[in-house]
Amino acid sequence: MIKIYWQKCRKVLRYYPSYRFLLLFLLLLILVSFLVFLLPLNPNKIDVTQLSQGPSLKHLFGTDELGRDYFLRVLYGGHISLTVGFVAMATATILGTAVGLLSGYFGGILDSILMRLVDVLSSIPWMVLSIVLSVLLEPGIGTVILVISLFSWMNISRLVRGEAISFKERDYVLYSQFIGEKSWKIIFQHLLPPILPTILVAATTNLSSAIMTESALSFLGLGIQQPKSSWGSLLENAQSNLQGAPHMALIPGIFIILTVLAFNGVGEFLRKIFSDQE
Incomplete structure (x- = not known):
């Protein structure tokens, strides 16, 4: 397999060379964002002699109002945004997959209860609940991950449930039930493997959404707090300098757009790989 x-x-990479650039961009972005911590650099170092400088050879993206190197802050911001995205995506994927498998396989009352819970959570505007929880809880990376994870697993649970209902009617699953195999063994050995492609494709969409949500919360001042930086918090901080230094908002904004588009492209790439028509 x-x-x-x-x-x-x-085959897909040969016929669609644009995916090569997407994968290369994401690989470089992830490597740089996570390896930057190995360098003896401090993105929070204040230099009063270099306040609000424009881009130069010494400071590629210039400096902010406190003289901090903006290039380093963007790199470190990428690390935090990607970390939040990956952890929130993984948490939501695991939760959504578990709910979908249990609901689809067992059906009955359990299916009704879980799906009604999904319907209720899906009907509530996620941004409103995210803001409320962010206000009630102490702002920080952990809170942002918790908030995003709690409100991004429902779509995956529906997808997995539909696939589980379909696959549990296959002959090999019915035979496993007939010979008395335990339910958890049937779920992990016979239901989960064929559903994995669907889960992987949905996870990339969740990752893009998690990065966008983190950026939105941080932009509203409810996410990552100073002196730490994420792309969203850099956008929020750049509001006061839009006229004098518009690049301070453009740079993190461009990184957010490119990253989200790239992960969405990876989702399409995986969909083509797992498609039976390819």
Whole structure:
């Protein structure tokens, strides 16, 4: 199976070379954002002699109102935004997959209860609840991850439930039930593997949404707090300098847009690999 997917991956990359650039961009972005912590650099170092400087060879993206190197703050901001995105995506994916598998496989009362819970949570404007929780809880990375995770798992649960309902009617699953295999074994050995492609594609969409949500919360001042920086908090901080230094808002904004588009492109890339029509 792995060999088949690898062959389809190469085929898709050959026919759609644009995916190569998306993957290369994300690889470089992730490597730089996470390896920057290995360098003896301090993005929060204040230099009163370099206040609000424009881009130069010494400071590629200039400096902010406290003289901090903006290039470093963007890199460190990328690390935090990506960390929040990956952790929130992983948490929401695990929760949504678990709910979807249990609901789809067992059905009955459990299915009704879980799906009504999903319906209720989906009907409430997530931004309102996110803001309320962000206000009630102490702002920080942990709170942002918790808020995003709690309100981004419902779509995955619906997708997984639909797939589980379909696959549980297959002959090999019915035979496993007939010979008395335990339910958890049937779920993990016979239901989860064929649903994994759907989960992976949905996870990339969740990752993009998590990055956007973190940026929105931080922009509203409810996410990452100073002196730490994320792309969203950099946008929020740049509001006061839009006329004098518009690049301070443009740079993190461009990184957010490119990253979200790239992860959405990866989702399309995975969809083509897992599609039976390719």
